[in-house]
Amino acid sequence: MKQYFKKAALLMLCSSFILSGIVIPISANADSGTDVAASQSITEKGETSASIKDITFAPGKDASQVNFTWYSNADTSDPQVQIALKSDMTGSDFPADKAQVFKGQKSNGNDGYSSNKVTATGLKQATEYVYRVGDGNTWSSVNNYTTQDISSEFNFLLAGDPQIGASGDIASDTTGWVDTMKKATEKFSNSSFLLSVGDQVNNGQELNGQTNELEYDGFFKPEQLKNIPVAAIAGNHEGYGVGHSTHFNYPNMSDKYGIFTNNGYESDNSNGTTGNDYYFVYGNTLFMMLNSNDMNAEDHKAFMQEAIAANPGVKWKIASMHHSIYSSANHETDADIAARRVTHPQVFQELGIDVVLDGHDHCYTRSYQMVDGQAASGENDTEVTDPNGVLYVTLNSASGSKYYEIQEPNYNNYYEAKKEQDKVPTFSDVKMTDKSFTITTYRTDSMEPIDSYTINKTTSHRNVSRLSGQNRYETAAKISQSNWDESDAAVLVSGQSFADALSAAPFAKSKNAPILLTSSNALDEDTKAELLRLKVRTVYIIGGTGVVSDSVENSLRNMKIVVKRISGNDRYATSLAVAKQIKSPKQVFVASGEGFADGLSVSSYASLSGSPILLTDGKQLSGDILQYVKDNKSTSYVVGGNGVVDDSVVSSLGAERISGSDRYSTNIAVLNKFNGEYNLSNIYLASGSDFADALSGSAAAGEKNAPVVLIGKSSLSDAKNYIQKELSDVGQITILGGEASVSQDTVNELLQ
Structure with a gap:
C-alpha cells in the first residue's frame, strides 16, 4: 500500500x-x-x-x-x-x-x-x-x-x-x-x-x-x-x-x-x-x-x-x-x-x-x-x-x-x-x-x-538481479525482456501443465526464441504484450489442444501471427515430435515424464547443446523413441535415479545415468558432468519445487550457455558448494521468480 x-x-x-x-x-x-x-x-x-x-x-x-x-x-x-x-x-x-x-x-x-x-x-x-x-x-x-x-x-x-x-x-x-x-x-x-x-x-x-x-x-x-x-x-x-x-x-x-x-x-x-x-x-x-x-x-x-x-x-x-x-x-x-x-x-x-x-x-x-x-x-x-x-x-x-x-x-x-x-x-x-x-x-x-x-572487486559475484512478475506468466515475459530485444519466433507452452513443456528448451534454442507461458483457455495478457514487443511473426505451440486450447491459437492468429503446433498423442509422443525438429543431435537426454524435476535439471544444458529431451514413463521407452535414438546415433543419457527411470531403460539405450539422491543433487550432478561446456560468467537460480520459472529461464540460459541451479527450501549445501566453487568466474547471478520461489535469505546464504 x-x-x-x-x-x-x-x-x-x-x-x-x-x-x-x-x-x-x-x-x-x-x-x-x-x-x-x-x-x-x-x-x-x-x-x-x-x-x-x-x-x-x-x-x-x-x-x-x-x-x-x-x-x-x-x-x-x-x-x-x-x-x-x-x-x-x-x-x-x-x-x-x-x-x-x-x-x-x-x-x-x-x-x-x-x-x-x-x-x-x-x-x-x-x-x-x-x-x-x-x-x-x-x-x-x-x-x-x-x-x-x-x-x-x-x-x-x-x-x-x-x-x-x-x-x-x-x-x-x-x-x-x-x-x-x-x-x-x-x-x-x-x-x-x-x-x-x-x-x-x-x-x-x-x-x-x-x-x-x-x-x-x-x-x-x-x-x-x-x-x-x-x-x-x-x-x-x-x-x-x-x-x-x-x-x-x-x-x-x-x-x-x-x-x-x-x-x-x-x-x-x-x-x-x-x-x-x-x-x-x-x-x-x-x-x-x-x-x-x-x-x-x-x-x-x-x-x-x-x-x-x-x-x-x-x-x-x-x-x-x-x-x-x-x-x-x-x-x-x-x-x-x-x-x-x-x-x-x-x-x-x-x-x-x-x-x-x-x-x-x-x-x-x-x-x-x-x-x-x-x-x-x-x-x-x-x-x-x-x-x-x-x-x-x-x-x-x-x-x-x-x-x-x-x-x-x-x-x-x-x-x-x-x-x-x-x-x-x-x-x-x-x-x-x-x-x-x-x-x-x-x-x-x-x-x-x-x-x-x-x-x-576481485570477483563480481555481487552482481545479483531478480527477474520476477506478479505470476509465472509475467515472470516468463520479464525473462524474455531481459534477453531479447526482438524475435521472429516464440515458443508457447502451458503454464499449468509441465509434461509437454519439458521438451521445449532445446527446440527454443534452435529457433533463438524465448519460452512464454499461457493458460489453457486464454492467452495471458503479459504474454500477449511480450509477443507484440518482440514483433513475433511465428509462435510454436508445444502440446495438444488439451493443454493449449484452440482459443489460444485463435487469439494468436487474430494478432496476425503464424501458429505452428507441435504435439503427439501423449507427453511421450510430444517429446519425440519436438525432438524431430532438431537436426542431427549428438546427444539425447531421457527423463521421467511423470515429474518435472529431472527434465528441468538438464534443460539448460540440453538447450545450449541442442540436445533433445525425451520422456519416459519410467518403465520403458516406445519403439519410436528407441528407433529415433538409433537412427541419429546419438550418445544417450538418462537423468534421474532408478526410482524414477528403471535400469531396463538405461540398458535398452546403452545410456549413461546421471543422478543424485534427490532432484537437487541430480541437478548438481548434471551441472558437474557438463561443467566444461558452460560459460560460467552467468548463473541462473530457480526453484526446484515448480517448473515454470526454471523452464522459461532455461531458454535464456541456453542463449548465454549458462547453467540453471535448482534451489530448494532447505538442503542447500550442494548448490552452495557448486556456486561458491564457480564464483571467481561469475559475472552475473540471476534469480528467476519472486521471493516466494527463491527467497532473498536463501540467496544470501548461497553467496556467503
Whole structure:
C-alpha cells in the first residue's frame, strides 16, 4: 500500500529536507561574466537573442546518447539540435551542412517560457563534437562536447546541494558554484559527466516571493557546464512546481515509480511534477536515480529490480537520491530520515547495490560498509576488497550556499567512518574501472582532498538481479525482456501443465526464441504484450489442444501471427515430435515424464547443446523413441535415479545415468558432468519445487550457455558448494521468480 499519509506529512516538512537530484545541467553562455538569458543565443544573422537560455544536456540511456533541454520564448517553433564533428568547423562558423539534426518536443515551462527536449543519438567514444540548439531559425551559440574513451575506465564529478538562493543572496551562491565548477573541471578535464544529488536551486522558499528562474539562471551560470552532461534528480526544495522537470530531460524514466506530486500523493496513471525514478548505463555502471521525495521504499525497489534485470551485464550498481540515509548534521534525527534509515538500506542490500550517493544534510559523511544496519568494515579502512554491505556517501554543499553543523563532532556514530564540516564548498571525483570504485572529495579553497575511499572487486559475484512478475506468466515475459530485444519466433507452452513443456528448451534454442507461458483457455495478457514487443511473426505451440486450447491459437492468429503446433498423442509422443525438429543431435537426454524435476535439471544444458529431451514413463521407452535414438546415433543419457527411470531403460539405450539422491543433487550432478561446456560468467537460480520459472529461464540460459541451479527450501549445501566453487568466474547471478520461489535469505546464504 502506498504511504500516502507519510508523504503528506513529508510535504509539510519539505522546506528543509526532501531527496534531491543527481545531475547538473549545461549552460550555453559563452561568457560567464554576463547575463545568462541575454547571451546564450544568436540569430542566423549573428544578432544577440534572449530567446534561448538554461541549456543543459544529460546522459542518455547509454553512452551513445545525450538528452538536451533548454528554455525558449513561447513563440519559438519545434525544437531541434544540430551536432557536428568539431573537425568540420571552419573558424567560428557552425558546419550546418555536415551536421546531424535531431528533433524533439516542447512543453510549457516556468514564467511563460517553453521547455524544449531533444535526444541526440549515435555519438561515438573519444570524439570532439560541436552543437547548437534552436528551432531552425534562431540558434544558440556554438558549444563543444567531447565524448570520453570509456573502454577501460571513466570518471565523473559529484556535487551536493548547490541550492542557489539558499543564503538569501543568489549572486553570492552563484559565484561559489561557478568557482567550484571551474576548479573541478580544470583538475578533472576528462570527466564524463556531472552528477548532482539534488537541491540544485532553493525554489524561492527562503526568498519572499522570489521566482526560482533567477536561481536556475545561477545554477546554469558556470561556463564549463555547457561542455559536460549533467545528471540530476529533484531535492526537497524542488519537490513542488514544474521547474525541475522542465529544466531536465531524463532517460529511461519510470511511469510508475518515484512519483511525487505537489500534494504529496502519487498516481500510477500520471507523472509527478518533479520527475520519477530513472536510470542510465554508462560504461560498466548502472546509475539508478531515485526521487526520494517519494518515501515508499517498495516503489524504489520495484524500479531498481526492473533496471537491474534490463542490464544484467554491468559491473557496478550505484543508486543516488537526495535524502541522506546515514549523515551527521541537522537532518540526522529528522523523522522522515529515520524512517528511510529503517526501510531503504534493506532494499539496497537485497539488490546488491554497491554505493548510495546522497546529499540533503549539508555536511560530508562517509559510512562504513553497512550490513543489516551495522558496520561491516574496519574503523580506519580507506580501501576494502570484496566487501560485504553497501557504502553510503553524503555530500556537503558544492556552492557554499548553506552548511549545517555536525551534531556530535567529537564522537563517531555507529555508521560514521568519516565526517567533515569545514564550511568550505566541496566536490568529489569518482573513478570507475571494472575492478575498482574510488571516490575522492576535495575542498575548493586549497583543492586538497579531505577523504578518499576505494572498493576493489576481485570477483563480481555481487552482481545479483531478480527477474520476477506478479505470476509465472509475467515472470516468463520479464525473462524474455531481459534477453531479447526482438524475435521472429516464440515458443508457447502451458503454464499449468509441465509434461509437454519439458521438451521445449532445446527446440527454443534452435529457433533463438524465448519460452512464454499461457493458460489453457486464454492467452495471458503479459504474454500477449511480450509477443507484440518482440514483433513475433511465428509462435510454436508445444502440446495438444488439451493443454493449449484452440482459443489460444485463435487469439494468436487474430494478432496476425503464424501458429505452428507441435504435439503427439501423449507427453511421450510430444517429446519425440519436438525432438524431430532438431537436426542431427549428438546427444539425447531421457527423463521421467511423470515429474518435472529431472527434465528441468538438464534443460539448460540440453538447450545450449541442442540436445533433445525425451520422456519416459519410467518403465520403458516406445519403439519410436528407441528407433529415433538409433537412427541419429546419438550418445544417450538418462537423468534421474532408478526410482524414477528403471535400469531396463538405461540398458535398452546403452545410456549413461546421471543422478543424485534427490532432484537437487541430480541437478548438481548434471551441472558437474557438463561443467566444461558452460560459460560460467552467468548463473541462473530457480526453484526446484515448480517448473515454470526454471523452464522459461532455461531458454535464456541456453542463449548465454549458462547453467540453471535448482534451489530448494532447505538442503542447500550442494548448490552452495557448486556456486561458491564457480564464483571467481561469475559475472552475473540471476534469480528467476519472486521471493516466494527463491527467497532473498536463501540467496544470501548461497553467496556467503
